[in-house]
Structures are given as structure tokens and as C-alpha cells.
Amino acid sequence: LSLLCVFQLLACPDIMGWDYRIVQLLSRYLQRECRVMHRLVLRGLIALCKRPLMAKRMLFLLPRLVELLQEADGEVVGMTLSVLRKVLLARDIPLTSRIALQLAERLRPLFDNDANCVQLLSIHLFQHVMESVEEVGKKPLEAHVHQSLLPLLCHLHDE
Numbered sequence: 184l185s186l187l188c189v190f191q192l193l194a195c196p197d198i199m200g201w202d203y204r205i206v207q208l209l210s211r212y213l214q215r216e217c218r219v220m221h222r223l224v225l226r227g228l229i230a231l232c233k234r235p236l237m238a239k240r241m242l243f244l245l246p247r248l249v250e251l252l253q254e255a256d257g258e259v260v261g262m263t264l265s266v267l268r269k270v271l272l273a274r275d276i277p278l279t280s281r282i283a284l285q286l287a288e289r290l291r292p293l294f295d296n297d298a299n300c301v302q303l304l305s306i307h308l309f310q311h312v313m314e315s316v317e318e319v320g321k322k323p324l325e326a327h328v329h330q331s332l333l334p335l336l337c338h339l340h341d342e
Contacts, residue, residue: 222256235273248263257298265304277315280321
């Protein structure tokens, strides 16, 4: 299926049963190195994330979404943060320390992003990651939290 067909399916009111297949197709397009493609795919994922069951099914996308946080395109980063937040909020289990560490490393530089939206989303996601990491994984995160406190306080003071 082409990306256009995938988005036409997303527009259908009754896509139940197709939605997981659509996520799998979108994940293939997310692997490409094209920012325009990333924007389109992320818009589709945001639409699908509105349903908690679909957000849970997107867990397999976490590694690629974490990678996309390094993009130079602020719009791609903002949409990636939105998808990550919805996927992580839909989880019923704590985050593993490995994922939490990766996210903490990628989110910290985004606190200083030029776009206010990216700053706020990254700070809120950072908070969620710190709150939802498994108990065993909290100790390795301490260094990242300590490094992040001063920038967070500066942003709080700016507001």
C-alpha cells in the first residue's frame, strides 16, 4: 500500500481491524530518511494514538521514536514528543531503565529548544519518564535528573 492509501484508510470512520496493520505500514515509512515522510507518518500516528488501545500497540515504535528526537526539524521533534507521550501514558507497566535512560538523554537537550512547544512537551515527558520508571531503574537515572534540575529551574523562572 502506498502512503496515500494508508492516509485514506485513516480517514475512514470504521477502520477497526485495519489499524494495527496501518501502524505496521507507517513504521516502514518512518524508517526512511525523509523529513517530509516523517511529518506525514507522525501525523498519522497522532491520529491513531487517540485510541488508547492503538497507543499501546505502538510500543514497538519506541526505539525509532527516540531516535527521531535528534532531528533538526522542530516540527518532527514536536510531533514525535506527542506520540511518545501518548504511547507511554497508555502503558500499564513501568518503563524499563534502558528506555528511561535513552529518553532522559534525548529529552535533556530539548529543554533548551527554540520552540516553546518542544520545551514544554519535553519537560512534561521527562517528568512522566521519571515517575513511571521501574523501581530498579531509578538509581541509574539520578545523574540525569541532577543534570536536568538547573535547566528546569531556569525554565521555571523564565515562565
